[in-house]
Each structure stands twice: as C-alpha cells, then as structure tokens.
Amino acid sequence: MADLVKLKEIMIDLKEEEVYELLTELMSAGGSDAQAALETCQEAMTEIGNRFETGVYFLGDLLYSSEIMSAAVDILKPALSAGSTVKLGKLVICTVKGDIHDIGKNIVKGMLEAAGFDVIDLGIDVLPEKIVATAAAEDVKIVALSGVLTLALRSMQDVVDAFVAAGTRNDVKIIIGGNPVTVDACAVIGADEWANSPQKGVEVCRVWATS
Ligand code: B12
Numbered sequence: 001m002a003d004l005v006k007l008k009e010i011m012i013d014l015k016e017e018e019v020y021e022l023l024t025e026l027m028s029a030g031g032s033d034a035q036a037a038l039e040t041c042q043e044a045m046t047e048i049g050n051r052f053e054t055g056v057y058f059l060g061d062l063l064y065s066s067e068i069m070s071a072a073v074d075i076l077k078p079a080l081s082a083g084s085t086v087k088l089g090k091l092v093i094c095t096v097k098g099d100i101h102d103i104g105k106n107i108v109k110g111m112l113e114a115a116g117f118d119v120i121d122l123g124i125d126v127l128p129e130k131i132v133a134t135a136a137a138e139d140v141k142i143v144a145l146s147g148v149l150t151l152a153l154r155s156m157q158d159v160v161d162a163f164v165a166a167g168t169r170n171d172v173k174i175i176i177g178g179n180p181v182t183v184d185a186c187a188v189i190g191a192d193e194w195a196n197s198p199q200k201g202v203e204v205c206r207v208w209a210t211s
Contacts, residue, residue, distance in 0.1 A: 002026040002033040004040045011044035012051075014061060016068050023075045031079030038080065038107075041072050045103075069103050073110075081114030088115060088209040092134055093144040094122035096155035104178060105146035108198045112144070115202050117209070128155070128162035135163075135172050142205055145191070147178040153185050160190045173208045177201050 002022065010018040019041075026033050048065045051057040057065075091112060095105050102124045112119050120138060122130060135143055145156050156176050163169040176191045177198075186194035195201035 002029070002037060004033070004036060007037060007040050008044045008047075011041055011065075011068065011072075012047050014048075014064055014068065016064075016071075019068055019072060020075065023072055027075060027079060031076070034076045034079035038073070038076055041069055045069055066103055070106070073103065073107055077110060081110055086116040088117045088206060089142075090120060090138055090140045091117045091142040091144060091205060091209075092120045092122060092131060092138070092140050093146065094126040094131060095124040095146045095148075096152050096159060097125055097127055098155050099147045099149045099152045100124045101148035101178075102146075104148065104198075108144065108146065108177065108201055111198045111202050112205060115206055117142075117205065128159040131159055132162045132166045132168065136166070136168060141172055142208055143172050143174045144201065144205065145174065145176045147176070147180065150180050152178060153180055153189065156181075156185075156191065157189045175201060175204055 007019070007022055010022065023037060026037055045065060048057060048062065052062050093105060093109050093112065095102050109119050109121055120134060120140065122134060131143060134140065145159060147153065147156060160169070160174060163172060163174070173193070174191045175193045175195060176186060176189060177195045179196065181194045181196060183194065193204045195204060
C-alpha cells in the first residue's frame with residue numbers, strides 16, 4: 001500500500017518532485033492504489049484551498065498546486081481509465097462562465113472518454129449560448145457542466161435557462177458537478193442530475209446514453 005499520509009503531506013507542502021516520485025513508484029508497483037492516491041491529492045487540494053482562504057498560501061501557491069495536481073493526474077491516468085470499446089455517443093462538457101477551474105473537469109472528461117463517450121470539451125469560462133449552439137449543431141443529447149466557484153451555480157442556472165429560451169431543453173439531459181453542487185442546488189437550477197464524484201457522473205451519463 002502506498003504511503004497516502006505522506007502523499008497528502010508532501011502535496012499540501014507543494015513538494016513537487018517528491019509527489020511525482022511517490023506516484024511514479026506507486027504506478028511501477030502496478031497502480032492498484034491510483035484511485036486512492038487521486039482522492040488523497042484532492043483532499044490535499046482542499047487543504048491548500050483552506051490555506052489560501054486563511055492567508056497562509058497566496059495565489060501563486062494555488063497556481064503551483066494546480067500544476068502539480070494536473071501532472072499527478074497525468075501520472076495516475078493509465079491506471080484510472082480502463083478503456084472501453086463500447087461507443088456511447090457524443091457528450092458536451094465544460095466549465096461554466098466565470099469559472100476557470102478545469103482540473104476536476106479534465107478528470108471527469110478522461111473518465112467519460114474511457115467509458116466510451118466521444119467528448120466535446122468546450123473548455124473553461126464558457127458562455128451558455130455556446131453550449132446551447134454546440135449541443136444543437138452536434139446533435140448532442142448529454143451536457144455535463146463543471147464549476148468549483150460558488151458563483152458557478154448561477155452560471156449553471158443560466159445554461160438551463162438558455163436551453164429553455166432556445167426551445168431545446170427537452171432535447172438534452174444536463175448533469176452538473178463540482179464542489180458547490182448539491183441536491184438542493186440541482187433542484188433550484190433545474191438540471192436533470194448532479195454529482196460530486198466522477199464515478200457517479202459517468203454512471204449517470206452511461207444510463208442516459210443506453211436507455
Ligand atoms: C487549484 C485552484 C485554483 C487554480 C485553478 C487552476 C485550474 N487549471 O483549474 C487557480 C490558481 C487558477 C485558481 C483561481 C481562483 N480560485 Co481557486 N482553487 C483551486 C483549489 C485549491 C483546487 C481546485 C482543484 O483543482 N481541486 C481538485 C479537483 C480534482 O477537484 P474538483 O475541482 O472539486 O473536481 C472534482 C469534483 O468536484 C468532481 N467534478 C468537478 N466537476 C465536475 C463535473 C461533473 C459533470 C461531475 C460529474 C463531477 C465533477 O470531480 C472532480 C474529480 O474528483 C480550490 C480549493 C478547493 N477546495 O477545491 C480553490 C478554490 C476553488 N478557488 C477559489 C478562489 C476564490 C479562486 C479565485 C477567485 C482566487 C482569486 N482571488 O483570484 C480564482 C478564480 C478564478 C476564476 N474565475 O475561476 C475558492 C472558491 C471559493 C468559492 N466558494 O467560490 C477555493 C474553494 C479556495 C478557497 N477555499 O478559498 N484556483
């Protein structure tokens with residue numbers, strides 16, 4: 001078993017090289033702890049966020065942590081995404097307007113692709129109109145929205161409203177995900193589903209695509 005306590009510590013302390021070394025060793029040992037390691041890194045990111053909020057860390061530290069986290073995901077990826085040969089169709093994903101956080105979105109994207117989805121990634125800070133237009137142009141039936149900032153909830157609501165305004169709300173299923181998303185937020189926003197874990201998100205989309 002990899003030393004996840006140490007992993008969390010060195011991740012929080014932004015010891016980049018040590019993090020890569022530990023994760024590379026974990027992968028050399030077969031990668032069976034990759035999922036647990038990813039969750040540990042995510043816990044560390046929460047603590048890094050807390051340190052930012054309390055003035056212990058600065059924006060530069062947050063940026064640095066995101067570089068380490070992205071590289072960590074790349075190291076772990078081969079063990080996380082057992083490729084599927086099933087074809088589940090197209091899906092649009094993005095981080096909503098006003099929010100530029102994309103590490104979580106990229107993890108979800110990778111897992112959707114591994115499950116067999118053909119993922120159209122619109123990127124970050126995406127306007128509702130662009131999502132609605134892409135869904136129509138690409139004949140996409142599933143839209144996955146990511147947001148980490150509290151204000152992302154408002155933007156998610158704007159996306160649902162934009163589908164309603166375009167008269168295409170019933171053509172798509174919408175799933176929202178990210179830290180601020182809750183069952184209550186989902187109800188207020190009028191999305192079809194919500195998830196904080198990529199696993200649940202992929203499962204919801206798989207059910208939609210096959211039913
Ligand atoms: C790294 C980071 C950054 C990086 C982002 C780099 C990047 N490329 O993403 C940078 C430095 C750019 C950044 C900027 C800012 N940040 Co920031 N950031 C973080 C931090 C530390 C980690 C986020 C992260 O990557 N976590 C790891 C990933 C893997 O987790 P995740 O995003 O939650 O995603 C998982 C799940 O949520 C889920 N998921 C996510 N999306 C979806 C979608 C679907 C469909 C599904 C099913 C699941 C799902 O699956 C993912 C994998 O498990 C968080 C702290 C935190 N608690 O999250 C603060 C945090 C989000 N940031 C915060 C703030 C305030 C900011 C800034 C405003 C700071 C500033 N003064 O400029 C700016 C905002 C810029 C903007 N307009 O977006 C606050 C937000 C407060 C709030 N409640 O709104 C936080 C919470 C820090 C804090 N505690 O204060 N940030």
